[in-house]
Amino acid sequence: MTPAPRPLSSLGLSARGGLDPVITGITADSRAVKPGFLFAALPGVAVHGATYAMAALERGAAAVLTDAKGAALFQGPTVVAEDPREALARAAALWFGAQPATMVAVTGTNGKTSTATFCRQIWNLLGHAAINIGTTGVEGSWAAPSSHTTPDPVTLHAMLAAAAEAGVTHAAMEASSHGLDQRRLDGVRLKAGGWTNFTQDHLDYHKTFEAYFAAKAALFTRVLPPEAVAVLNLEDPALADFHPPQSLLTVGKHEADLHILGQRYDATGQDLRVSFRGVTHQLRLNLIGGFQAENVLMAAGLVIAAGEKPGDVFAVLPQLTGVRGRMQLAATRRNGATVFVDYAHTPDAIETALQALRPHVMGRIVVVFGAGGDRDTTKRPLMGAAAAKWADVAIVTDDNPRSEEPALIRAAILQAAPEATEVGDRAEAILRGVDALGPGDALLIAGKGHETGQVIKGDIYPFDDVEQASIAVAALDGVI
């Protein structure tokens, strides 16, 4: 429902000269301005939005929200704010009004999508109408696509209001460091915030390690109210000395409020014994990798911090399923060998995925992978080296060759993986990988994850690794 027009002052803003125009909408993009809109002219990374203030006023903007620097660039009804991004976020929260009653946010270099998805699944399993908002869009009891991990505040608050009006009561959102730095989450009413881990990333934007840390820490020091709960993963030494102003719920392997007492891996998942504030719980996770157990503990900590009973939460964890295409169990052979699909398409990600799989596999690990065309060429031999080091058998195939000659891409990978087999056709490579599996072995098909196409010379051919895995198993073992 579109909010009804109302005075600027109802959004917590006052214009120069005591003006209080009626506002009919909000946007930070001059091209989206309609008569009566508040146009937020933000100091951007590329350009100052106030460059477009006159264009916005010509389109009928009722007022322009900007900073002192921007205000000097045009004439017209102006709201000057020290930090216009914060003012926009708070105004958007007031404009759209409704938000799900129980919301949590999670930040961290890795694990945000998985953790937010697990929070939503736990709430759904406990009977709540819940969503997660992040890299995979809005998912759950209300769905919408999203171009950003953390949407801009106008988009975000429109989503939250629409979801709340549709009956959604619980939401878990990903807080990217860009989103936090650009104040996209200011004005969101959170009950708990989580921090999974902190390693180097995004220095192109944040410039220094310290600035990147500060952007993530802002979830606690600026966005989360003092009465909320901070959930920290103590396993990451980078977080050990961080002391947020909220009360803490810690997770980890040792001495945390929620910690792992014992962990046993098998072909399709892991059994955990965990302790939550002195009470022991035994649980099954049908998820691969020690890091997924960390993400599940983080999600459990967040939903408990937001009001769920620990016993109820631990009871539903065996029903959690991973994010599509992320270490997804795609098929199982008659002999018990397993086939996983993961979107790992960088040297680091291949190494992480193969290492995560290792404790689950009694036999050999086979990997099928390739590298994309028209993209970073330096990673090709590094991917070959990672596969050669961490897998027992490597099959090099095509993965979106785009305009490049596929054989040359494969050759660059094979340079660093001389023992690997070369099979250009991806379906045949998967069939060969599945065929190589004996009892206790596992195949990792890396690269595409949830994607459903193979890009060759400007055309996209339908290709789904999960589907191909099933087809290969059915062809070799008979349909089961």
Ligand SMILES: CC(=O)N[C@H]1[C@@H](OP(=O)(O)OP(=O)(O)OC[C@H]2O[C@@H](n3ccc(=O)[nH]c3=O)[C@H](O)[C@@H]2O)O[C@H](CO)[C@@H](O)[C@@H]1O[C@H](C)C(=O)N[C@@H](C)C(=O)N[C@H](CCC(=O)O)C(=O)O
């Ligand atoms: C580098 C960056 O983060 N930029 C974001 C930022 O843009 P900006 O404000 O700096 O844009 P700008 O181009 O300098 O323009 C300044 C202002 O002029 C306005 N403008 C511009 C042109 C015009 O004709 N009229 C007009 O009004 C723009 O709307 C903007 O308000 O604010 C915009 C609104 O919130 C974002 O859409 C935009 O995201 C860009 C597109 C982007 O790609 N961001 C990525 C890096 C990002 O945010 N990624 C994280 C995840 C990172 C991860 O974990 O992998 C995410 O949360 O998605």
Ligand SMILES: Nc1ncnc2c1ncn2[C@@H]1O[C@H](COP(=O)(O)OP(=O)(O)OP(=O)(O)O)[C@@H](O)[C@H]1O
């Ligand atoms: N807790 C974790 N610790 C270390 N690595 C992790 C963790 N969780 C996930 N990963 C790795 O990061 C990859 C991406 O996971 P996920 O999508 O949950 O993270 P993210 O922070 O949302 O990243 P993105 O925004 O790029 O999707 C996984 O496939 C895995 O390789």
